[in-house]
Amino acid sequence: MISSSKIKSLDFYRKIPRDLTEASLSGAGLSIIAALSMMFLFGMELNDYLTVSTSTSVVVDKSSDGEFLRIEFNISFPALSCEFASVDVSDVLGTNRLNITKTIHKFSIDSHLNPTGSEFHAAPIPMVIKHGDDFDEALVEGSFPLTSANFDKYANNYQILVVNFYAPWCTWSTRLRPSWEKAAKIMRERYDPELDGRILLGKVDCTDQIELCRRHHVQGYPSIRIFRKGSDVRESHGHHDHESYYGDRDTDSLVTAMEVLVAPLHMESHRLALEKNSSNTTDNAKRPAPLAGGCRIEGFVRVKKVPGNLVISAHSTSHSFDASQMNMSHVISHLSFGKKISPRVMNELRRVIPYIGGSIDRLNGRAYISHVEDANANVTIEHYLQVVKTEVITRRASREYKLVEEYEYTAHSSLVHSINIPVAKFHFELSPMQVLVTENAKSFSHFITNVCAIIGGIFTVAGILDSILHNTLRIMKKVELGKNF
Known part of the structure; x- marks a missing residue:
């Protein structure tokens, strides 16, 4: 022992x-x-x-998130109507998708970017609009010419005023004219404006009455607006927008549509209509025009991982646009590439890369403004985006796992004068390289x-x-x- x-x-x-x-x-x-x-x-x-200690390296992009890339955005256009706002996508492989609507939401806004109602839902527009007879030089004009001086008077004197805002140079306006004048003549014969007072069909030349058309936010020609006792604001489920006609443009279709408008109205004598409106002419003339002239577009699109374009513009298969009056000014609230990062993952990401919060979406909160009244008319606003993928790998409890695959981009923007219809274009290119950020184990x-x-x-x-x-x-x-x- x-x-x-x-x-x-x-x-x-x-x-x-x-x-x-x-x-x-x-x-x-x-x-x-x-x-x-x-x-x-x-x-x-x-x-x-x-x-946390990390090491950064640049490697060849070996993406595991498929061949498609998600672009999420929220952009406000103070001077582009939701009626014509279109989101288009194209790329170098020939893909060209126009007017994407499935994943896009539109909200009418005023000039201060404030919403004026719930989500915008356009009335159904026929794929092919039917027109009537060809132009006839001897055609008798049935519609009433309206100007800034008499517009408010006639809008308030009739229960229904249907106005064709047109431009003489517009092909669609020219095709509509004969049917419009015939329909107006028929309605005047059926409902005498001097005696009935229920409906009147008018027309406004927007090349002559520029301020009047601008006040009513007319952006495409022809625009057929429906005014009920002086206002064309339609209220539906909290949504405020201009009430317009989108149907066929032949004489019979126009007359049928006008009859539908008149049917629920009670007949008023010409004397009663004049007495009622003469006492209110002063007040009604001061009624301000609707403020709903802009559109906020939000949603996402999926594109292939090749150079391409995201384009937002005014688009219609049956209207013409005056390039000099189009204003594509916009404010970008959000623009990002890739899947949306959850708050929990974002917090973990900031633990590894503290500066990540301010580097992902570089265009957020930026405004790009042009003015059609000055030399900035016909301005296309282009954004050139270089997109780089960043992959973050973290280590916890001696185990390694991929935290996130997110996309960052650098942006360069410019205003370009063009003779074509102005657009807001986002040109994106994906880098063949990716940034690999790895957390070093302690x-x-x-x-x-x-x-x-x-x-x-x-x-x-x-x-x-x-x-x-x-x-x-x-x-x-x-x-x-x-x-x-």
Whole structure:
């Protein structure tokens, strides 16, 4: 059996009896300094252990998220009507999709970007609109010409005023004219404006009455608007927008549509209509035009991972547009590529890359404004986006897993004058390279080793300094005693 004395002989840390030790002020001072140094260096080491360390490299993109890329956006156009706003996508492989609606939502807004109702739902528009007879020079005009001077008067004097806002140079307006005039003549014969007072068909030449058409937010020609007692604002489920006619444009279809408008109305004598409206003419003339002239477009589209374009413009298969009056100013609330990152993943992402929050969507909150009244007319606003994929790999509990695959982009924007219809164009190109951000693992054993090294090293150095200081003081005392004798 091993005796306790033999076990004690293995002790590395043999003790000196307390009676043989001596405390000193210098030793106490060094001990305090050593303890503070240990605490400071331990805190530094602990902070370094807890701080996330990453390494960044650029590698060839080997995407695992398929051949399609999601583009999500929320863009407001103060001067583009939801009636004609169209989202189109094209790419270098020949893909060309026009007027995407399945994943797109539109909301009418005013010039200050404030919503004026719920989601915009356009009336069904026939794929092919039927027109009537060809233009006849001997055609008798049946519609009433309206101007800024008499528009409010006639709009308020009749229960229904249907107005054809047209442009003489417009092909569609020219094709509509004979049917419109015939339909107007038929309605005047059936409902004498002088005696009945229920309906009147009018027309406005937007090349002559520019301000009147602008006040009523007419952007495409011809636009057939329906005014009920002075207002063409349609209220449906909280939605406010201009009431328009989108059906066929032959004489019979127009007359049928007008009859539907008149049917629920009670006949008013011409005298009663005049008496009622003459007393309110002043007040009604001051009624402001509807403020709903813009559109907020939000949603997403899926595109192939090749260079392409996302284009937002005014589009119609049966209307013409005056390029000089189109204003594609817009404010970008959100534009991003790839899948939407959840808040939980975003928090984890910021743990690994603290600066990531401000670098993903560089166009967010930016406004691009042009004015049709000055030299900025016919302005196409183009954005050139260079998209780079960033893959983040993190390590937790000695395990490695992919945190997220997100897309960042750099953007360069410009305003370009063109003779064509202005558009807002987002040209995107995906880089063949990707940025790989990897979280570097921290070894706990390495942390413990460094802590021990800090404690042992400071303790040893402090002991050496104390020994040197103690011996120096003792020698100095001996020298002083020798001098005294």
